[in-house]
Amino acid sequence: MKELTKAEQQVMQVLWQIEQGVVHDIIEKLPTPKPAYNTISTIVRILVKKEFVGFTAHGKTHQYYPLVSKDDYSKQFLNTFIGGYFGGSFKNLVSFFVKEENMDIDDLDALMTHVKQNIAKDENSTD
Template sequence: MQKLAKREEQIMQVVWQLEEAFIKDIIEGLPEPKPHYNSVATMVKILVEKGFLQAEKLGNTYRYSPLVTLAEYRKQDVATIKRKYFGNSFTKMLTHFAKEENLSDEELDDLVRLIKSQRPANS
């Protein structure tokens, strides 16, 4: 799966949230300053070509929906970050974010509980 450029990712975030969208819906969901209709249409066409979106023709227009889920993209993106910046070590990555984000005691406890819940019962 390819990495999305910043504007492509913004467009996908809107489509992921809406589940189905026309170009005008995508533009409404993008941050200010709003890009021109033709610019968004071009980016959406690229996302269709890359396999991130599918287009359904409805009359004279198209409705777009995601072919790649947010969860699938996030998983790939996190794996890339882990490999690229943390030597493919989940522990190093988690340690980095735990220190940098100044997690509260409650957040740390939640994280420990989550990690423990992922272990097999006979560990």
């Protein structure tokens, strides 16, 4: 899966939120100052080429929708990030945040509880 630029990620965030829409729908959800129509149209066409976005043509209008789920992209992005900056080790990532963000024992306990709940939920969903 290809990596997205910041602008492409911003457009994808909107498409994941609205699930489908035309360029005007995407622009409407973006923060002020709103980018130009042609800018967003170009970004969406790039996302189509990268196979992140599909479309349905309705005359001259195109309705766009995500082809890649937010979860799939998040997993790939996180794996790339952890691999590039933390030697592929989640333990090194957590250690970094403990040290740099001054996490206390309560924060770590909350993190561990959250991780355990997600593992249990994943195990139950595969049964």
